[in-house]
Amino acid sequence: MLNDGTMKKMLMINGSPRNNGSSSEILNVISEKGVQKGFSCEKVNLGGLRISHCTGCKYCKKNGKCAIDDDMTFLYNKIQDADAIAFSVPVYFGAETGLFKNFLDRLYALVDNKDGVRTVRFGKEKKGIVVLNCNAPDGNMTYHGLMTRFVIVLRSFGVNDVSSGIIPKAAPETIRDSQFMAELLDAFEFQMS
Numbered sequence: 001m002l003n004d005g006t007m008k009k010m011l012m013i014n015g016s017p018r019n020n021g022s023s024s025e026i027l028n029v030i031s032e033k034g035v036q037k038g039f040s041c042e043k044v045n046l047g048g049l050r051i052s053h054c055t056g057c058k059y060c061k062k063n064g065k066c067a068i069d070d071d072m073t074f075l076y077n078k079i080q081d082a083d084a085i086a087f088s089v090p091v092y093f094g095a096e097t098g099l100f101k102n103f104l105d106r107l108y109a110l111v112d113n114k115d116g117v118r119t120v121r122f123g124k125e126k127k128g129i130v131v132l133n134c135n136a137p138d139g140n141m142t143y144h145g146l147m148t149r150f151v152i153v154l155r156s157f158g159v160n161d162v163s164s165g166i167i168p169k170a171a172p173e174t175i176r177d178s179q180f181m182a183e184l185l186d187a188f189e190f191q192m193s
């Protein structure tokens, strides 16, 4: 649906290198619900982008922007302009993908620290959605610590209203039948009401 500028925007980040895998399908399902809730939803596949790792140079602390000019440049604007941000990330060896970690680390450019006072430039007040998916049948329990970390990261950017879910035994063709996906959608529905 085209956004004439009046609709709320949901930016959806696929943290998998696979553009048509489970993480992507999870975002497809969320976007259908998001549209019902009045959002225009845009999915960004990190796998298709050029995103270097943060070099820790701290140029951003002096200049208010990242020294690296790559695909994060347009993503910073999209993040700031979004009314909701959704992360969908597969578990790789008990953590997020390297792709997604690079993206997260580059958000450091949106953090200011002047005279010991920390402020963030995350743009509009926004809601957050974080979804992890994995092969492990008990992943919904195993990866709670990982999920907590993402929720804390979002809170550190001022996103306090976060719904979250972990989809174990994930496969693109069965995501829609997953009881865990249904629970996540219920939480999302409640969050956006």
Ligand SMILES: Cc1cc2nc3c(=O)[nH]c(=O)nc-3n(C[C@H](O)[C@H](O)[C@H](O)COP(=O)(O)O)c2cc1C
Residues within 6 Å of the ligand: 016, 017, 018, 020, 021, 022, 023, 024, 090, 091, 092, 093, 094, 095, 133, 134, 135, 136, 139, 170, 171
């Ligand atoms: C390199 C690699 C490491 C993985 N490590 C784990 C893991 O530690 N635990 C787990 O449950 N699944 C693990 N998986 C499985 C993925 O999390 C799972 O297949 C996920 O649904 C893939 O999401 P995608 O289809 O969006 O890429 C791993 C997969 C890969 C490729």
